[in-house]
Amino acid sequence: MIETKRDLQDVVSIADRDVEMFLRQNVAETFPADGFLGEEYGYQQGQSGLTWVVDPIDGTAPFVNGMGTWCVSIAVLHHGVPVIG
Known part of the structure; x- marks a missing residue:
């Protein structure tokens, strides 16, 4: 399932x-x-x-179209300052 957020370029999938x-x-665990x-x-x-x-x-649009140009992006901030990404 795919939905749009703000416009047709901004999509979200399940x-x-x-x-x-x-x-x-x-x-959390x-x-x-x-x-x-x-x-x-x-x-x-x-x-x-x-x-x-997180x-x-x-790159949801490439993901839902079967392209390989997407990733999971994760960073950790310490008191608002990036320390891991």
Whole structure:
């Protein structure tokens, strides 16, 4: 299933949501004090000073069209400063 967000170029698939939920749940189990910011489900504040930032499928249009030019983008911020990406 594919939906548009703001315009026809900005699409979201069920895979976007499933990947984000998978990552969100696994981060919460492994690092329960960390925050999480995902493109599909928004921000959940943590207490550790670390926030995971995720674009579950960066390049959804190529993904849904069977092209290989997409990825899962993940970064970690420490008090708002990128430390891993």
